[in-house]
Amino acid sequence: xxxxxxxxxxxxxxxxxxxxxxxxxxxxxxxxxxxxxxxxxxxxxxxxxxxxxxxxxxxxxxxxxxxxxxxxxxxxxxxxxxxxxxxxxxxxxxxxxxxxxxxxxxxxxxxxxxxxxxxxxxxxxxxxxxxxxxxxxxxxxxxxxxxxxxxxxxxxxxxxxxxxxxxxxxxxxxxxxxxxxxxxxxxxxxxxxxxxxxxxxxxxxxxxxxxxxxxxxxxxxxxxxxxxxxxxxxxxxxxxxxxxxxxxxxxxxxxxxxxxxxxx
Amino acid sequence: xxxxxxxxxxxxxxxxxxxxxxxxxxxxxxxxxxxxxxxxxxxxxxxxxxxxxxxxxxxxxxxxxxxxxxxxxxxxxxxxxxxxxxxxxxxxxxxxxxxxxxxxxxxxxxxxxxxxxxxxxxxxxxxxxxxxxxxxxxxxxxxxxxxxxxxxxxxxxxxxxxxxxxxxxxxxxxxxxxxxxxxxxxxxxxxxxxxxxxxxxxxxxxxxxxxxxxxxxxxxxxxxxxxxxxxxxxxxxxxxxxxxxxxxxxxxxxxxxxxxxxxxxxxxxxxxx
Ligand SMILES: Nc1ncnc2c1ncn2[C@@H]1O[C@H](COP(=O)(O)OP(=O)(O)OP(=O)(O)O)[C@@H](O)[C@H]1O
Ligand SMILES: [Mg+2]
Numbered sequence: 001x002x003x004x005x006x007x008x009x010x011x012x013x014x015x016x017x018x019x020x021x022x023x024x025x026x027x028x029x030x031x032x033x034x035x036x037x038x039x040x041x042x043x044x045x046x047x048x049x050x051x052x053x054x055x056x057x058x059x060x061x062x063x064x065x066x067x068x069x070x071x072x073x074x075x076x077x078x079x080x081x082x083x084x085x086x087x088x089x090x091x092x093x094x095x096x097x098x099x100x101x102x103x104x105x106x107x108x109x110x111x112x113x114x115x116x117x118x119x120x121x122x123x124x125x126x127x128x129x130x131x132x133x134x135x136x137x138x139x140x141x142x143x144x145x146x147x148x149x150x151x152x153x154x155x156x157x158x159x160x161x162x163x164x165x166x167x168x169x170x171x172x173x174x175x176x177x178x179x180x181x182x183x184x185x186x187x188x189x190x191x192x193x194x195x196x197x198x199x200x201x202x203x204x205x206x207x208x209x210x211x212x213x214x215x216x217x218x219x220x221x222x223x224x225x226x227x228x229x230x231x232x233x234x235x236x237x238x239x240x241x242x243x244x245x246x247x248x249x250x251x252x253x254x255x256x257x258x259x260x261x262x263x264x
Numbered sequence: 265x266x267x268x269x270x271x272x273x274x275x276x277x278x279x280x281x282x283x284x285x286x287x288x289x290x291x292x293x294x295x296x297x298x299x300x301x302x303x304x305x306x307x308x309x310x311x312x313x314x315x316x317x318x319x320x321x322x323x324x325x326x327x328x329x330x331x332x333x334x335x336x337x338x339x340x341x342x343x344x345x346x347x348x349x350x351x352x353x354x355x356x357x358x359x360x361x362x363x364x365x366x367x368x369x370x371x372x373x374x375x376x377x378x379x380x381x382x383x384x385x386x387x388x389x390x391x392x393x394x395x396x397x398x399x400x401x402x403x404x405x406x407x408x409x410x411x412x413x414x415x416x417x418x419x420x421x422x423x424x425x426x427x428x429x430x431x432x433x434x435x436x437x438x439x440x441x442x443x444x445x446x447x448x449x450x451x452x453x454x455x456x457x458x459x460x461x462x463x464x465x466x467x468x469x470x471x472x473x474x475x476x477x478x479x480x481x482x483x484x485x486x487x488x489x490x491x492x493x494x495x496x497x498x499x500x501x502x503x504x505x506x507x508x509x510x511x512x513x514x515x516x517x518x519x520x521x522x523x524x525x526x527x528x529x530x531x532x533x534x535x536x537x
Contacts, residue, residue, distance in 0.1 A: 052439060054435065054438060054439060073439070073441060074441060076439075077439070077440075078435075078439040080433070080435055080436065080439075084433070084435065085432060085433050085436075086293070086294075086295075086431055086432050086433070087432075088292070088293045088295075088431075088483065089293045089294075089428050089431045089432040090293075090487045090488060090489050090492065091428060091429075091432055091489075096432070099429055099433070099436060099437070099440060100440050101440075102429075102440070102442070103437060103440045103441045103442030104440070104441050107443075108422050108423060108426070109425045109426055109429075110421065110422050110423075110424070110425060111425075112425075136487055136488075138487070139487075152436070152440075156440050156441075
């Protein structure tokens with residue numbers, strides 16, 4: 001893998017004096033994919049938005065491409081959780097994708113320029129949605145929506161892609177759909193990615209690194225290093241369990257009681 | 265022959281329809297009904313303040329200007345609060361209650377000033393401000409409405425897509441190098457300026473309904489942007505023109521007729537569902 005792309009040292013993120021997460025230290029190299037894992041309220045979104053340059057109140061060191069994130073926003077694409085979108089606005093899939101490229105070109109966008117439309121179409125093709133470009137975003141399936149958002153992120157030609165829970169609220173087949181696009185992005189475009197998730201299992205195939213946070217850094221390393229019983233039980237309780245199947249790590253957290261200890 | 269005042273009323277009605285027809289779907293999609301409500305309070309406050317000044321300086325064109333300036337000032341204040349992280353409802357709630365309270369105080373001052381200048385028939389003007397005075401519009405008023413309306417129309421048209429995008433995903437606009445705060449503030453200013461510009465024709469009491477309902481109805485009927493705009497524009501236009509004609513024949517204020525017609529259309533659609 002290439003040069004160091006993100007450096008965080010003792011990074012602490014605030015909301016009006018309230019510490020959302022503290023003392024985060026890690027490095028990520030270019031081309032790597034990081035899975036950011038943690039329970040509700042752990043600070044995943046806060047960390048992601050800070051790296052994206054969208055949240056600016058933090059202390060400690062944070063360099064992205066060697067600079068403070070706000071200075072390199074053009075190189076970063078942030079994909080919010082899809083429930084934060086207002087679907088009353090009847091935008092077509094292609095219009096949503098075009099958003100990713102429009103704002104770097106000018107201030108007024110009465111019409112979408114042809115060149116942007118073409119790029120948007122290509123991005124939709126890349127995520128396998130070339131045929132639904134004129135469908136309304138609100139009418140797409142969950143997996144399709146997430147892929148449209150991925151296309152929007154790609155059309156801005158990012159070098160760093162930040163995805164907030166791209167798999168939550170998706171059924172298993174839609175998850176496969178989205179993960180295969182993420183794998184394709186990694187394989188063909190070699191874009192560095194940080195993906196937050198509650199469930200690492202569908203993503204361990206593409207995750208080079210895993211970070212576990214819970215208001216502070218619990219562990220950072222390769223999946224083998226982090227997804228271990230003694231580490232994940234610290235956050236998810238004594239029933240959490242990590243297993244290795246072939247080359248891949250799997251992790252059972254939350255309500256999955258694989259020992260059946262609580263059964264009568 | 266159509267009387268001239270009727271012609272003026274019709275032209276004013278058309279201008280008002282174009283502005284509201286364009287704006288109303290945005291108000292619905294972005295969820296700005298509460299903002300238009302706050303605009304209503306602010307316009308009343310601005311109008312009362314304008315009347316006080318108008319009485320003192322014997323210049324009633326001040327009413328429109330004071331209302332316009334105060335309204336734009338207040339919507340910018342609301343947008344600034346939102347940009348600092350307050351929720352939209354909180355920002356509007358705080359400002360609107362402050363404005364509403366001040367309005368009551370301002371009325372007290374207005375009555376005092378009116379009592380000291382008994383020769384102005386201003387009480388009538390307060391009432392006509394509330395109900396709209398479409399048939400009393402002067403050529404000057406009309407010119408102002410058309411010119412101001414044209415400016416608002418073209419600004420709105422130029423930024424319409426950006427308004428859709430900030431309504432859809434403001435953080436996304438920001439993340440992809442757009443200035444979401446600017447677009448949001450501009451949208452608020454357009455809502456305030458439109459309110460101030462048309463309040464004398466539409467009337468304060470019915471302003472919110474005619475600003476909100478056409479968009480709500482259009483969004484109910486279609487999910488295609490062009491159709492939504494078409495329905496909203498067509499609806500405001502036919503309601504305005506029809507209400508003016510009916511008002512001319514019956515002597516009931518047109519704003520009341522327009523509002524009742526919109527309410528009937530909306531009620532019919534809701535029941536038919
Ligand atoms: N805008 C905000 N203002 C104040 N506090 C916030 C804000 N956003 C998040 N927080 C707080 O910061 C902490 C971390 O929240 P964050 O949303 O980053 O967690 P998360 O790991 O993304 O959770 P989830 O899995 O539920 O998405 C929480 O305690 C939350 O209440
Ligand atoms: Mg989150």
